[in-house]
Amino acid sequence: MIESQLIPRGIKDEKVLEVFRKVPRHEFVPENMRRVAYDDSALPIGSGQTISQPYMVAVMTELLKLKGKENVLEVGTGSGYQAAILAELCRKAYSIERVPELSENAKNILARLGYKNIEFVYGDGSEGYPAGSPYDAIIVTAGCPDIPKPLTDQLAEGGRLILPVGERYFQTLTAATKEKGKLKIEKSIGCVFVPLIGKYGWQV
Numbered sequence: 001m002i003e004s005q006l007i008p009r010g011i012k013d014e015k016v017l018e019v020f021r022k023v024p025r026h027e028f029v030p031e032n033m034r035r036v037a038y039d040d041s042a043l044p045i046g047s048g049q050t051i052s053q054p055y056m057v058a059v060m061t062e063l064l065k066l067k068g069k070e071n072v073l074e075v076g077t078g079s080g081y082q083a084a085i086l087a088e089l090c091r092k093a094y095s096i097e098r099v100p101e102l103s104e105n106a107k108n109i110l111a112r113l114g115y116k117n118i119e120f121v122y123g124d125g126s127e128g129y130p131a132g133s134p135y136d137a138i139i140v141t142a143g144c145p146d147i148p149k150p151l152t153d154q155l156a157e158g159g160r161l162i163l164p165v166g167e168r169y170f171q172t173l174t175a176a177t178k179e180k181g182k183l184k185i186e187k188s189i190g191c192v193f194v195p196l197i198g199k200y201g202w203q204v
């Protein structure tokens with residue numbers, strides 16, 4: 001996966017590549033998907049949701065530019081794979097999910113793998129998670145119609161926000177840095193994520 005998908009497509013950050021070598025992706029997919037866990041695609045994880053394609057997880061992680069001391073929020077826990085990657089690269093991570101079974105399942109997997117610096121929250125992540133804020137980095141792994149305002153508010157000055165923004169079935173990966181209270185936005189690649197459903201996302 002690393003040699004054939006991530007490096008040839010331009011993932012360069014050695015710390016990011018190292019973490020992909022370490023985190024066992026097969027632990028995050030259903031039993032019957034283990035065989036294809038390292039394939040170049042997103043996979044179904046139940047409740048109509050998916051674990052993102054490895055390359056997409058890597059691009060988003062690289063764009064966050066984590067140095068190791070950050071307080072991070074992930075919106076859209078899903079399988080918990082991205083959360084494990086984040087936990088390896090920051091001080092503390094919060095991950096919020098609107099489907100309780102997925103949140104519970106991810107929590108169990110990460111506990112089994114020994115992660116202690118991650119807190120799982122069940123709720124509408126389009127409103128962020130004020131209790132853990134401010135965040136040095138926020139990543140949304142579901143498609144947003146716009147940048148949810150609460151996430152901008154909960155981002156620390158100088159913090160990074162990475163999220164897919166656009167239509168319901170096609171988005172543009174968007175990276176932003178908060179400078180003097182405002183977001184400085186850069187557009188990245190096209191992508192397809194399941195919709196962010198919630199108060200500051202899609203309504204259903």
Ligand code: SAH
Binds near residue numbers: 049201
């Ligand atoms: N990061 C995940 C991929 C998640 S797929 C992984 O590594 O596997 C997107 C997830 O976002 C889905 O599980 C979906 O239920 C969740 N989601 C959608 N809207 C949400 C919201 N408003 N708050 C929290 N989670 C949400």
